[in-house]
Amino acid sequence: MTDAKSNTMWGGRFAAGPDAIMEAINASIGFDQRMARQDIEGSRAHAAMLAAQGILTDNDAEAIREGLLTVLSEIETGNFAFSSALEDIHMNVESRLKEIVGEPAGRLHTARSRNDQVATDFKLWVRDQMDATLDAIKALQLAFLAQAEAGADWVMPGFTHLQTAQPVTWGHHMLAYVEMLGRDASRFADARARMNESPLGAAALAGTSFNIDRDATAQALGFDRPSANSLDAVSDRDFALDFLNAASICAMHLSRFAEELVIWSSAQFRFVTLSDRFSTGSSIMPQKKNPDAAELIRAKIARIYGANTALMMVMKGLPLTYSKDMQEDKEQTFDAADNLMLALAAMTGMVTDMTANQPNLEQAASSGFSTATDLADWLVRTLDMPFREAHHVTGAIVKLAEDKGCDLPELSLADMTGVHAKITKDVFDVLGVQNSVASRTSYGGTAPSEVRKQVARWKDKLA
Numbered sequence: 001m002t003d004a005k006s007n008t009m010w011g012g013r014f015a016a017g018p019d020a021i022m023e024a025i026n027a028s029i030g031f032d033q034r035m036a037r038q039d040i041e042g043s044r045a046h047a048a049m050l051a052a053q054g055i056l057t058d059n060d061a062e063a064i065r066e067g068l069l070t071v072l073s074e075i076e077t078g079n080f081a082f083s084s085a086l087e088d089i090h091m092n093v094e095s096r097l098k099e100i101v102g103e104p105a106g107r108l109h110t111a112r113s114r115n116d117q118v119a120t121d122f123k124l125w126v127r128d129q130m131d132a133t134l135d136a137i138k139a140l141q142l143a144f145l146a147q148a149e150a151g152a153d154w155v156m157p158g159f160t161h162l163q164t165a166q167p168v169t170w171g172h173h174m175l176a177y178v179e180m181l182g183r184d185a186s187r188f189a190d191a192r193a194r195m196n197e198s199p200l201g202a203a204a205l206a207g208t209s210f211n212i213d214r215d216a217t218a219q220a221l222g223f224d225r226p227s228a229n230s231l232d233a234v235s236d237r238d239f240a241l242d243f244l245n246a247a248s249i250c251a252m253h254l255s256r257f258a259e260e261l262v263i264w265s266s267a268q269f270r271f272v273t274l275s276d277r278f279s280t281g282s283s284i285m286p287q288k289k290n291p292d293a294a295e296l297i298r299a300k301i302a303r304i305y306g307a308n309t310a311l312m313m314v315m316k317g318l319p320l321t322y323s324k325d326m327q328e329d330k331e332q333t334f335d336a337a338d339n340l341m342l343a344l345a346a347m348t349g350m351v352t353d354m355t356a357n358q359p360n361l362e363q364a365a366s367s368g369f370s371t372a373t374d375l376a377d378w379l380v381r382t383l384d385m386p387f388r389e390a391h392h393v394t395g396a397i398v399k400l401a402e403d404k405g406c407d408l409p410e411l412s413l414a415d416m417t418g419v420h421a422k423i424t425k426d427v428f429d430v431l432g433v434q435n436s437v438a439s440r441t442s443y444g445g446t447a448p449s450e451v452r453k454q455v456a457r458w459k460d461k462l463a
Contacts, residue, residue: 023085024084026324027084027085027088028087028089028330029082029087029089029092031330032088032089032118033089034125035089035122036089036093037075038121039089040068040071041124042120042121042200042217043093043108044069045221046111046112046200046217047061047064047068047108048061048065048216049213049216049217049220050110050111052213053213055111055212056104056110059104060104063101063104064104064108067097067100067101067105068093068097070100071096071100080092080096083095088114088118090117090121094108094109110210111210112200112201113202113203115204115205116199116200116202116204116233119199119202120198122237122239123195123198124221126239126240126333127192127222127239129243130192133188133247133340133341133344134188136341137181137185137188138185138462140344141178141181141462143351144174144175144351145175145455145458145462147351148178148451150171151170151174151358152171152448152452153448153451154171154356154358154361154362155365155366155434155437156168156170156271156364157361157364157365157367158370162263164365164367166370166373167370167436168365168437168446169437170361171451171452172450172451175455175458177257182458183249184246184249184250184253187245188246188250191239191245191246193224194239194242195239196222196223196224197218198214198218198223198225198226199227199234200217200226201217201230202227202230202233202234204322205234205321206231231320231321232320234322235320235321235326237311240311240329240333241308241311241312241315243337244304244332244336247336247340248305248308250340251300251301251305251343254301254347258294258298258347259294261291261350261354269360269364270360271356271360271361271364272354272356274293274294274350274353275350275355276289277353278294278349278353293350294350296346297347300342303339304339307332308336310332311329311332311333314328315329362433365433366433367407369398369408370433371408372394372398373394374431374439375397375408376393378426378427379393382424382427383422396419397411397416397419400415400418400419401415408431409428409431409432413425413427
C-alpha cells in the first residue's frame, strides 16, 4: 500500500498529519472492517450507476468493479493489510483499489460522501444480520416444537410466583416459547421492512448536483426504494436501534428459559437433564453437573441490553445531520449481534439435547394441591354454586388436606362432604392431574389435543 499519511482523505485542507492519539481515537478500521463485503457491494453498485448515467466511462467503471472484487478476495483470504492511518474500511478499500487500478479509483467517490456510504454499508450489514437472526430463531422454534410434540401429553406443574398453580403439559410449556420466538421473528421482519430504503445518493447531507439514478442503486442493493430525505438518510440510525430493540426482547425470552433450565436441572427439581455438551463439572466437587451454558446466556443478555442503551444515549442529543459520535454506532451493534447469535445457537443445542424427566414432572404436578381450581370449577358446574362460594369451599377442603398431610385426590368422600354435604364421588373424576389437563380444551389451552393442534399449526407456519 501507499503511505497512508501522505494520501490522507482530507486532501489539502490540513498541513500536518494526525497526531497518534487523534489517529487512535478517530480510527474505526479495527471494527468496521466487518462491513468490507457490504462496502464493496455498495461501491460496485455506485460505479455501475455512474457509468449508466454517463458520469463514468464504461472502461473506468469496469476497472473499478473488477478491482473491487480483487480487494474483496484479498480481504476474505486474509491477504489484506488494514491500516489505522486510513481510518476506516471505506478509505482502506479505496486506497488499495487505487494501487490495483490506478487513476480510475479516484473517480469512484463522485456523487457520494462517506456519510451516505457508511449509512448504506451499515444498513446492508444490519439487514444481513436480521436475515441470519431470523434463520437462527426458526431453528430454535423447531427445537422447541420437537420437544412439544414428544411431550404433548406429559403432565408437569404450571407455576405462578414459582408456586404450583395448575397442571399443564410439557408440550404446552414448550409451545409458550415457540410463541415468544414467533413474536421476536415478527419484530425483526417488521424492522427489516421498515429499514429497507437506500441512503446511497444522499451524499454528505444535501444530495448531489450530478445526474444520478438513486432508484437504480437501490434496486441493485435489494432496497425497496431510495430514502426520501437526504438529511434523514445520512443521520438515521433507527434501523440499528430497531435491531437492538428486537434483539433485547428476544434476549429476554432466551434469558427466561435459561433461568428455567437452571432451576429445572437442579437436584431439588430434577425436571430435565441437560446433555454433557452444554454442561460443565466442578474442580472440587465431583458430583456437580453445572448448567453453565444456560447461565452464560443469562449473563450475555446484559451486553445486548447495554448495547441498546448505549446507542440510544449516543443518538439522543445529536443535531442533524452527521456527527462523529455516530461512529460509536457499530461496535455495540456488532457485539450485540454476535452475542444474540451465540445465545440462540447455544439455546438451540440445549433444547435439542435436553431430556425431560417425565416421572418427576408428573409427581411434581400432582403435589401442591394443583387441581384445586378443577375442584372449584366442578362445584360451579355440577352444584350450580357461585364461583366465589366455590372458591371458599375449595379453600376449606385444601386446608383440610393440608392438615391431614395429603393431596386432594387422597381425601375421602366423607372428608369432602364434611365441608359441603352435596359433593358426590364424581368429584374425583376431576382431581387427577391427567383429567385436569385433558379438560383444558379451550383454544390455546394445555390439553394434549390442543397442544397437537398448535404443533401442527406451527409446523405449517415454519415449513
